[in-house]
Amino acid sequence: MKRLFWVGVGVAIGVSATRKVNQVTQKATPAGVGASLGEGLRELGAGLGAFGAEVRAGMNEREQELYSLVEDTTEIPVRPPQPYVEPTPSGRHARASRRGSAGR
Numbered sequence: 088m089k090r091l092f093w094v095g096v097g098v099a100i101g102v103s104a105t106r107k108v109n110q111v112t113q114k115a116t117p118a119g120v121g122a123s124l125g126e127g128l129r130e131l132g133a134g135l136g137a138f139g140a141e142v143r144a145g146m147n148e149r150e151q152e153l154y155s156l157v158e159d160t161t162e163i164p165v166r167p168p169q170p171y172v173e174p175t176p177s178g179r180h181a182r183a184s185r186r187g188s189a190g191r
Contacts, residue, residue, distance in 0.1 A: 113119045154166050 114123065157163075157165050
């Protein structure tokens with residue numbers, strides 16, 4: 088019975104080691120390196136995008152604080168006029184018709 092137990096333990100260790108070696112060798116192939124590099128670049132891009140959004144939000148917040156401070160101190164309105172944006176129907180952009188599809 089002891090021998091059967093140790094054979095089972097040896098098989099389990101062998102299977103585990105084989106899977107681990109296969110994972111490491113897959114990562115070392117050009118396709119594995121490319122996939123790892125691609126994942127890293129996607130994460131970097133997402134992080135940079137989030138950082139840029141936070142910076143823009145902070146800039147807008149600080150800009151509003153400064154406008155308020157100047158207007159409170161001088162009592163002169165200094166905020167630039169907001170550009171008018173015409174609302175689109177039902178909140179969606181209207182699609183332009185394609186050429187030649189008007190009579191279909």
